[in-house]
Each structure stands twice: as C-alpha cells, then as structure tokens.
Amino acid sequence: MTVVPGVATADSVAIRGASCPERSVVRGRPPVLPPPAAHGDYRDTQAIPNGGNTIMTMTTTSTAPMLETHPAPIGIDRAQLAATIDTIVMCSQACTMCADACLSEEMVGPLKTCITRDLDCADICATTARVLSRHTGFDIAIARSQLEACVIACMSCGAECAMHADMHEHCRVCAEACSRCERACRELLATLR
Amino acid sequence: MTVVPGVATADSVAIRGASCPERSVVRGRPPVLPPPAAHGDYRDTQAIPNGGNTIMTMTTTSTAPMLETHPAPIGIDRAQLAATIDTIVMCSQACTMCADACLSEEMVGPLKTCITRDLDCADICATTARVLSRHTGFDIAIARSQLEACVIACMSCGAECAMHADMHEHCRVCAEACSRCERACRELLATLR
Amino acid sequence: MTVVPGVATADSVAIRGASCPERSVVRGRPPVLPPPAAHGDYRDTQAIPNGGNTIMTMTTTSTAPMLETHPAPIGIDRAQLAATIDTIVMCSQACTMCADACLSEEMVGPLKTCITRDLDCADICATTARVLSRHTGFDIAIARSQLEACVIACMSCGAECAMHADMHEHCRVCAEACSRCERACRELLATLR
Amino acid sequence: MTVVPGVATADSVAIRGASCPERSVVRGRPPVLPPPAAHGDYRDTQAIPNGGNTIMTMTTTSTAPMLETHPAPIGIDRAQLAATIDTIVMCSQACTMCADACLSEEMVGPLKTCITRDLDCADICATTARVLSRHTGFDIAIARSQLEACVIACMSCGAECAMHADMHEHCRVCAEACSRCERACRELLATLR
Structure with missing residues (x-):
C-alpha cells in the first residue's frame, strides 16, 4: 500500500491499486467530498485511487458552475466544454512543474528539449483554456486554430x-496529462463547426 | 434536487444539499473515481454534492504527484503546497470566466469594475501558481511578495x-473561489519564512 | 503641430506630419538616442514622427541582442525573427489596453465583441512570442501552428x-498593431518550412 | 566597428561606441524613423548606437498612444506610465529569451538558478504590465503590491x-533589462499613493 505523504487525512486516504477494500463498495457511486473541516477547508485537493499504478488526485473546480450560469448562448455542450477547459488548465500546470522538475535533475543535458516542450505546452494550454472560456462574441475560427495548436x-x-518516463516519474505523469489534454482537445474540435 | 445538466452520468450524479442518501454511508471514506469509461475518459470533471447550496465539481490534477516526484528539496509541506497551487490555478480560471460572464450581462455598466478586478486577479493568480511551482533555486522573497500580491x-x-452575488450567480461562485484562494495563500505565507 | 504630452523633452519632440524641419536633414541617418539623462534614464520610450497622421513611439528592446547572442543554431533570419517577436509582443500589449479602454467607454454594448477579441488576441500574441523565443530544441510544427492561430x-x-476606428482612436491604433502583427507573422510563416 | 547583422539597412546602421561620425551631428535631435519601405514595413525594430559597448535596438510601440486616448481618468503621468509599461514588457521578453539561451549553453549546471529566476521574472513582469494597463476601476493596492513583487x-x-554576465552576453543584456525595469517600477511606485 502506497500512501501519498501528507495528502492522506482521516477523511481521505490515497491507496494504490486493487488493494483498496472500499473500492468495490463505492464503485459506480458518485465521489463525495468529506464535510469541510472546521478550519483548513481550503485543502480542496484530494488523493484518490484509480485502480492502476498512478495515484490520481482531484481538486475543486468552479468551471462547470461558472459555465452553467454564463448568460450568453454557448453552442457547445457546456459539461464537455467545462471538462475540457479543466483538463487543459491542469495540463498547463503539469507542464510548468515538469519543466522545473527536469531542470532540477542531476543530468539536465538529455532533458533540454523536454524542458522547452514543457514551457511551450504550458503557455499554449494556458492561452487555449482562456480562449475557450470567453463566449461574449465567441469566434469559432480563433477557437479552432488555438485548439489545433494545443x-x-x-x-x-x-x-x-x-x-523519459522510465527514468523520471514526473515525465510519466506529465505525458499522461498531455495525452488526456490532446484527446480532450480533439474531441472538442470534432464538435466545433 | 438540482442536477448540473450534462455533468451527471450513470456514475456521477450531482445532488444539492442533504437529500443525498449515500452521504452518510461514504462519509469519511476516500472519494473514489468511477472506473474510466471505454472512451471519453478525458471527462475528468465530476460534480459532487457538498451538503450546502453550491454544486461543487472536481477535476483531476497532477499537481500533487508532480510535487511528490520533484527531485529538489522543497522546504514546504508538499501536500499543502500542491493544494494551494491547485486552488490558485482554479481561482484564476474562475476569474477569467467571471469577467466574460459579466461582459455578457445585459447591463454591463455596474460590472465594469468587477470585470477589471477579474482580469487582474486571473493574471496575478496564474503567475503566482507558476512561481510556486518552481523549486530549482527557489527564491522565498519572490514567492512571498507574489503571494502577497495574490x-x-x-x-x-x-x-x-x-x-454582485445576489444578482449574478457567476459572481457568487467567483467570490467563493477568491475567498478560498485568499485563505490558501495566507496559510501558505504563514509557513514561508 | 501635435505633441504627445509628457513624452516630449528637450531631446525628443514628437511632431505630426511633414512640418518637421529636421526630417530631410537626418533622413537616411540612423536614429540616435539622445544621451541618457542624469536620472530617469529608464524613460526608454520615445515619440517619433512618421510622416503621417499617427504619432509613433519607440521603446528600447533587447530582443535582437538576445537573439544575436543565443548559443543555439537558429534556422531563421535572426533580425527578422527579433523584429517579428517585438511586433507580436507589442500587439499583445495594444490589445490588453484596447480591451480596457473599450470597457471604459460610456457605451460598452457595441464594444463587447471587441473586448473579447482584444483579450483573446492579447493572450494568443503573448504565447506566440514566447514560443518563437525558445530555440533549445525548436519544434517547427508547434511554432507554425501557434503562428497560424496568431x-x-x-x-x-x-x-x-x-x-470602431472612426469612433474610438484606441481601436484605430489597435487595429494598426494587429495589422502589422498579422503581416509579420505571415512573412515569418513563409520562411518556416 | 560592430554591426548587428541583418538589422543594418541603408537607412539604419548600428555602430558600436564612439566611432560613429554622425553622432555629434544629430546629438540632441529627435530620433527619426526612415520612411517606411515599400514592403516589409513590419520591420519595426531598429538598431541604434548608444555611445557605449551595447548595441541598443528600438521597436515601435503603441502604448503611449493607447494611454493618450484612454477615456478613463488616470491619476498617473501617462507618459511615465507608458514608458514604464514598455520597459516591463521588454524585461519580460528578455527574461524569456535568457532562460532559453541559458538552457542552450553547454554547461547548464551553473545556470539552473538563473533559468528559474528568468522564468519567474518573465511571468511576474508580464502580469505587472497587464495590471498597470487596466484603468477601468484601477485598484491602487493591487497595482502597488504587484509592482513590489516586480x-x-x-x-x-x-x-x-x-x-554570469562575463561568461554569457545574454545574461549581461538581461541583467541590464532587469535593472532598467527595477528602476522604472521603483519610480512609478514612488508616485502611486
């Protein structure tokens, strides 16, 4: 059993893989936040098992409620759009951290290209999320071209x-974030015409 | 019962308030992601009840795993730091969307200041999250001053x-995101010396 | 004769149109910065006449010297690249300011779309300039697609x-900045294969 | 005599130091742009001698005209504000390029901290310039704290x-950009109360 240090609390224990006994019990039920603590309720990030080798964590997002209450007509499925934006935002964050983690490795030489890609991807994702967040006079041509760049x-x-995934866990996690983001952008692109 | 349209799936139903019967059952257990769907597994955002008036949603984040695997020594509790970064990132996103939603309202006049604050806060949060994400030669003076600006x-x-919270739900949600972010930044600042 | 208030100094007077007597004298000579003032030498922006209706101003940039001294091979003409990056950076800045100026106008209604376009263009230009600034493992596919979005x-x-150029001078100036940026990006794209 | 390759044209020759014969002739006159070329008039960047060891270049900016035509009351000297914003924007750009140039050096080890500082400074400057560009409901507390972080x-x-200035010319140029930016921010801060 592997626990993410520091993330685990009385209400939230992160467990790796299939050894989680609660897993079958709550499978298919909605994830439920523990009641907010009396203080420190900003700790919105929670570690969750995903049945595989990766510890997944989740964080509170307002993107879906914000889109739900947006007064403009939005010609895209709002739930898909919200999920896509969050995925892009989190990919940007992963890339920023991967660039820094690579730079901290003892042997930076083989990671130079990786750092540059991370920095480019972080900026492009950040901008793409912002473009997709604006719907007052939405310009589908701008959205499409920026999504394609993403x-x-x-x-x-x-x-x-x-x-570098075999050598560096942060590269493996970042590659997963990029892959999720790429798919989310492709699926959104398919609905934008 | 209020359901966030489009977010609800067979595995994830968002329910407002106390009417959620599973709530007591799983209280105290870790939130568990439903098994990934055969396709569309990028839909990482999930609606969750929080026992109050607000529908909360969560999204997958790699920030905690990325920090866990960062090779540099980090003189801050990594779990708190990861949670704080995610809270700041999501506040930035909420502010970007609130600015746009305000701009789409019929009466923009009373919301002009709100739009400017949203845009400033979005940029400042985005930069603060990036500064906190870099630990190769971390400069505590930079981190502190940027956190204070945040x-x-x-x-x-x-x-x-x-x-504007009574008039516009997006302003209410954004005010909550700002409040969470402010507290998270203050608590992190208290640990940075 | 129209002088940009505050920018004019003993060494640098901004004059509109053909009435500038020094113009023929120094035509063809390199523009020369006045000697730095004893203090306040940060005032790197200078107003210059451009023979037409617009007061142009210039600011000191390090982009060309930075590219000149970059240790990596860069398969693009460095002077053109530096000029293009500066044009993109300044277009981003113009768009940020146009969005805010539009928001300050009494009648915001007809300018809502303009504000959104400004905000999108500001973010896209900022990211494009950054992507073009990185040459450690330059990825031409990323550069091309981001330039196309730009x-x-x-x-x-x-x-x-x-x-809105007839009604609002800031929109006219911003339209010019966008036009210059579009051409610069197209010309750079034509050299990237 | 050192010429910046590619930037020099019939109308604009960059010359290092005191060997420029035209210098005394045009000293004290306003810098004048050569007439726009028939095509390629996007090449807004010009190399200029500054009487010392550094080749300085200038680029066209719309910041001053944009601020001049801003409809809102701005309680700051607009010319100083415009010059400060441009200096900050260009410092951000220099830092982005210095980070990449450092990463391209053969020996990255001693430059790791420099890269991190560059990335932080680039983000902080970019955000500071944006905050200073917004005057629709300007919040002096936000502006001051972000300027202090800058x-x-x-x-x-x-x-x-x-x-690293002795070893790497890009670090020397970037150090100058940071120094100019620091002074400009301090002087603006002194006027913001």
Whole structure:
C-alpha cells in the first residue's frame, strides 16, 4: 500500500491499486467530498485511487458552475466544454512543474528539449483554456486554430516526456496529462463547426 | 434536487444539499473515481454534492504527484503546497470566466469594475501558481511578495464579486473561489519564512 | 503641430506630419538616442514622427541582442525573427489596453465583441512570442501552428477594431498593431518550412 | 566597428561606441524613423548606437498612444506610465529569451538558478504590465503590491544574471533589462499613493 505523504487525512486516504477494500463498495457511486473541516477547508485537493499504478488526485473546480450560469448562448455542450477547459488548465500546470522538475535533475543535458516542450505546452494550454472560456462574441475560427495548436503542442510534449518516463516519474505523469489534454482537445474540435 | 445538466452520468450524479442518501454511508471514506469509461475518459470533471447550496465539481490534477516526484528539496509541506497551487490555478480560471460572464450581462455598466478586478486577479493568480511551482533555486522573497500580491488581488476581486452575488450567480461562485484562494495563500505565507 | 504630452523633452519632440524641419536633414541617418539623462534614464520610450497622421513611439528592446547572442543554431533570419517577436509582443500589449479602454467607454454594448477579441488576441500574441523565443530544441510544427492561430486572432481582432476606428482612436491604433502583427507573422510563416 | 547583422539597412546602421561620425551631428535631435519601405514595413525594430559597448535596438510601440486616448481618468503621468509599461514588457521578453539561451549553453549546471529566476521574472513582469494597463476601476493596492513583487523579481533575476554576465552576453543584456525595469517600477511606485 502506497500512501501519498501528507495528502492522506482521516477523511481521505490515497491507496494504490486493487488493494483498496472500499473500492468495490463505492464503485459506480458518485465521489463525495468529506464535510469541510472546521478550519483548513481550503485543502480542496484530494488523493484518490484509480485502480492502476498512478495515484490520481482531484481538486475543486468552479468551471462547470461558472459555465452553467454564463448568460450568453454557448453552442457547445457546456459539461464537455467545462471538462475540457479543466483538463487543459491542469495540463498547463503539469507542464510548468515538469519543466522545473527536469531542470532540477542531476543530468539536465538529455532533458533540454523536454524542458522547452514543457514551457511551450504550458503557455499554449494556458492561452487555449482562456480562449475557450470567453463566449461574449465567441469566434469559432480563433477557437479552432488555438485548439489545433494545443493538440500539436500536447502531442509533441507528450511524446518527448514519454521518452523519459522510465527514468523520471514526473515525465510519466506529465505525458499522461498531455495525452488526456490532446484527446480532450480533439474531441472538442470534432464538435466545433 | 438540482442536477448540473450534462455533468451527471450513470456514475456521477450531482445532488444539492442533504437529500443525498449515500452521504452518510461514504462519509469519511476516500472519494473514489468511477472506473474510466471505454472512451471519453478525458471527462475528468465530476460534480459532487457538498451538503450546502453550491454544486461543487472536481477535476483531476497532477499537481500533487508532480510535487511528490520533484527531485529538489522543497522546504514546504508538499501536500499543502500542491493544494494551494491547485486552488490558485482554479481561482484564476474562475476569474477569467467571471469577467466574460459579466461582459455578457445585459447591463454591463455596474460590472465594469468587477470585470477589471477579474482580469487582474486571473493574471496575478496564474503567475503566482507558476512561481510556486518552481523549486530549482527557489527564491522565498519572490514567492512571498507574489503571494502577497495574490492575497490583495483575491481580497479585492472577491469583495467586488460579492457585491454582485445576489444578482449574478457567476459572481457568487467567483467570490467563493477568491475567498478560498485568499485563505490558501495566507496559510501558505504563514509557513514561508 | 501635435505633441504627445509628457513624452516630449528637450531631446525628443514628437511632431505630426511633414512640418518637421529636421526630417530631410537626418533622413537616411540612423536614429540616435539622445544621451541618457542624469536620472530617469529608464524613460526608454520615445515619440517619433512618421510622416503621417499617427504619432509613433519607440521603446528600447533587447530582443535582437538576445537573439544575436543565443548559443543555439537558429534556422531563421535572426533580425527578422527579433523584429517579428517585438511586433507580436507589442500587439499583445495594444490589445490588453484596447480591451480596457473599450470597457471604459460610456457605451460598452457595441464594444463587447471587441473586448473579447482584444483579450483573446492579447493572450494568443503573448504565447506566440514566447514560443518563437525558445530555440533549445525548436519544434517547427508547434511554432507554425501557434503562428497560424496568431494570424487568425490578429485578423479577427483587427477587423473588429477597424469597425470602431472612426469612433474610438484606441481601436484605430489597435487595429494598426494587429495589422502589422498579422503581416509579420505571415512573412515569418513563409520562411518556416 | 560592430554591426548587428541583418538589422543594418541603408537607412539604419548600428555602430558600436564612439566611432560613429554622425553622432555629434544629430546629438540632441529627435530620433527619426526612415520612411517606411515599400514592403516589409513590419520591420519595426531598429538598431541604434548608444555611445557605449551595447548595441541598443528600438521597436515601435503603441502604448503611449493607447494611454493618450484612454477615456478613463488616470491619476498617473501617462507618459511615465507608458514608458514604464514598455520597459516591463521588454524585461519580460528578455527574461524569456535568457532562460532559453541559458538552457542552450553547454554547461547548464551553473545556470539552473538563473533559468528559474528568468522564468519567474518573465511571468511576474508580464502580469505587472497587464495590471498597470487596466484603468477601468484601477485598484491602487493591487497595482502597488504587484509592482513590489516586480521590483523584487527584477532585483533577484538581475543579480543572478549579473553573476554570469562575463561568461554569457545574454545574461549581461538581461541583467541590464532587469535593472532598467527595477528602476522604472521603483519610480512609478514612488508616485502611486
């Protein structure tokens, strides 16, 4: 059993893989936040098992409620859009951290390209999320071209990170984030015409 | 019972308030992701009840795993740091969307200041999250001053949004995000010396 | 004769149009910075006449010297690249300011789309400039797709601003910045294969 | 005589130091742009001698005209504000390029801290310039705290770059940009109360 140090609390224990006994019990039920603590209720990030080798964590997001209450007509499925934006935002964050983690490795030489890809992908994802968040006079041509740039950046960054995934866990996690983001952008692109 | 349209799936139903029967059953257990769907597994955002008036949603984040695997020594509790970064990132996203939602309202006049605060807070939060994500030669003076700017931006933006919370749900949600972010930044600041 | 208030100094007077007597004298000579003042030598921005209706100003940039001294091979003409990056950076800045100036106008209603285009174009330009600034493992596919998104954003934003150019001088200036940026990106794209 | 390759044209020759014969002739006259070329008029960047060891270049900016035409009351000298914003924007750009140039050096080890400072300073400057560009409901507390963070980032980044200035010309140029930016921010801060 592997626990993410520091994330585990009385209400939230992160467990790796299939050894989690509660797993079958709550499978298929909605994830439920423990009641907010009396203080420290900003700790919105929670570790969760995902049945595999990776510890997944989740964080509170307002993207879906914000889109739900947006007064403008939005010609895209709002739930898919909210999920896509969050995935892109979190990919940007993963790339920023992977660049820094690579830079901290003892042997930076083989990671130079990875750092550059991470920095490019972080900026491109951040901008793409913002473009997708604005619907007052939404311009589908801008959204499409920026999404296409995002797909290309995620492909390139994900491929580079994957080459170092065996050596560096942060590259493996970042490659996963890029892959999720690439797919989310492609699926959204398919609905934008 | 209020369901966030489109977010609800067979595995994840968002329910407002106390009417959720599973709530007591799983209280105290770790939140568990439903098994990934055969396709569309990028839909990482999930609606969750929080026992109050607000539908909360969560999204997958790699921030905690990325920090866990960072090779540099980090003189801050990594779990708190990861949670704080995610809270700041999501506040930035909420502010970007609130600015756009305000701009889409019929009466923009009373929301002009709110839009400006949202845009400032979005940029300041985005930069603060990045500064906190870099630990290769971490400079505590930079981190502290940027965190202080973030606290002030969140206070100002949150107060402005709160003034429109009764009229505009997006302002209410954004005010909450700013408030969470402000507290998270203050608590992190208290540990940075 | 129209002078940009505050920018004019004993060493640098901004004059509109053909009435500048020094113009023929120094035509063809390199522009020369006045000797730095004893203090306040940070005032790197200078107003210059451009023979037409617009007061142009210039600011000190390090982009060309930075690219000149970059140790990596760069398969693009460095002077063109530096000029393009600066044009993109300054377009981003113009768009940020146009969005805010539009928001300050008494009648915001007709400017809502313009504000959104400005915000999108500001973010896209900022990211494009950063991508073009990184040459450690330069990925031409990323650069091309981000440049294409930049061209589309500048076209769209420039066209929207041009519709308000008669009413709002800031929209006219921003439309010019977008037009210059669009052309610079197109010319750079033509050299990237 | 050192010419910046590619930037020099018939109308604009960059010459290092005191060997420029035209210097005394045009000293004290306003810098004048050569007439726009028939095509390629996007090449807004020009190399200029500054009487010392550094080739300075200038680029067209719309910041001053944009601020001049801003409809809101702005309680700051608009010319100083415009010059400060441009200096901050260009410092951000220099830092982005210095981070990449450092990463391209053969020996990255001693430059790790410099890269991190550059990335932080680039983000902080970019955000500071945006905050200073928004005057629809300007919040002086936000502006002041973000300017203070910018001063600290520029001090820290400039000091780190200065340590590598003898070895790496890009670090020397970036240190100068940070120093100019720090002073500009301090002078603006002194006027903001």
